[in-house]
Amino acid sequence: MLTLHHNPFAISAVAAIVLEELELDYTPVLVDFRVTAQQAPAYLALNPKGRVPTLETPSGVLTETGAILDYLAAVHGPHLVPDDAFQAARMRETMYYLAATLHVNYAHALRGARWADAEASWADMTAKAPHTMAASLAYLEGHLDFAPFAIGSSLTLADPWLFVLTGFATRLHIDLAQFPNLSAHQVLMNDRYAVRAARTKGMMA
Ligand SMILES: N[C@@H](CCC(=O)N[C@@H](CS)C(=O)NCC(=O)O)C(=O)O
Incomplete structure (x- = not known):
C-alpha cells in the first residue's frame, strides 16, 4: 500500500503524476498549507522536514521527490x-x-x-x-x-x-x-x- 502526503500546489504533484503513469493504487492525504498542516506534530513525526511530498511505502517512509521517483521506478516502472x-x-x-x-x-x-x-x-x-x-x-x-x-x-x-x-x-x-x-x-x-x-x-x- 502506498500513501502520498501532498498539496496540489506543491512539487508533490510530480510523484502523483508518476504514480498515475504507473497506474498504481495509492491513498492521497492532503497536507493543508492554509492551516500549516506540514508543521503538525503527527506530520513532523513522518517527515521532520515539514515538506511535501512524503510517501509511505510497505518498506518505510520516503521523502524527497527524487528518492520517491527512483523508488517507484525501481519497484514498479523500470521503463x-x-x-x-x-x-x-x-x-x-x-x-x-x-x-x-x-x-x-x-x-x-x-x-x-x-x-x-x-x-x-x-x-x-x-x-x-x-x-x-x-x-x-x-x-x-x-x-x-x-x-x-x-x-x-x-x-x-x-x-x-x-x-x-x-x-x-x-x-x-x-x-x-x-x-x-x-x-x-x-x-x-x-x-x-x-x-x-x-x-x-x-x-x-
Ligand atoms: N527537495 C524537496 C522539496 C520539497 C518542498 O520544498 N516542498 C514544498 C512545496 S513545493 C513544501 O512542502 N513547502 C512547505 C513549507 O515550506 O512549509 C523535494 O523535491 O521533495
Whole structure:
C-alpha cells in the first residue's frame, strides 16, 4: 500500500503524476498549507522536514521527490529510467538540477524567510526569483533533447518534474513563449492521461 502526503500546489504533484503513469493504487492525504498542516506534530513525526511530498511505502517512509521517483521506478516502472547508463545519468543530471537549482530559485519568490530575517531581504529575493528562474529555464531549453521528451524519445522520471516546475514559472509571470521547447513539452505533458488523472483527483492545481 502506498500513501502520498501532498498539496496540489506543491512539487508533490510530480510523484502523483508518476504514480498515475504507473497506474498504481495509492491513498492521497492532503497536507493543508492554509492551516500549516506540514508543521503538525503527527506530520513532523513522518517527515521532520515539514515538506511535501512524503510517501509511505510497505518498506518505510520516503521523502524527497527524487528518492520517491527512483523508488517507484525501481519497484514498479523500470521503463521510466533509460537502459543506457549515460542516458540514465543525464536524466539524473536533470533531476538534480530541477531539485537543487530550479525549485530553489522558485522558493526564493515565496519563502524568503527560510534564508533571511529582514523583510527587505524577502522583497529582494521575490524580485530576483523570476530572473534566476528564467535563466535556469533558458539553460534547460538549450540543453535537453525535447525529442520529444526531456531525455530522448520516451518518458523518463525527469519529464513530470520538468513539467510541474515549468508550470510553477508561470506563477511568477514568466512568459513561456520565449522557450519554444519547454512550451511544447508543456503541451505534450498536459495531454497525458496521467496528468489529467492527477488533476481530476485533486493532486495538481
Ligand atoms: N527537495 C524537496 C522539496 C520539497 C518542498 O520544498 N516542498 C514544498 C512545496 S513545493 C513544501 O512542502 N513547502 C512547505 C513549507 O515550506 O512549509 C523535494 O523535491 O521533495
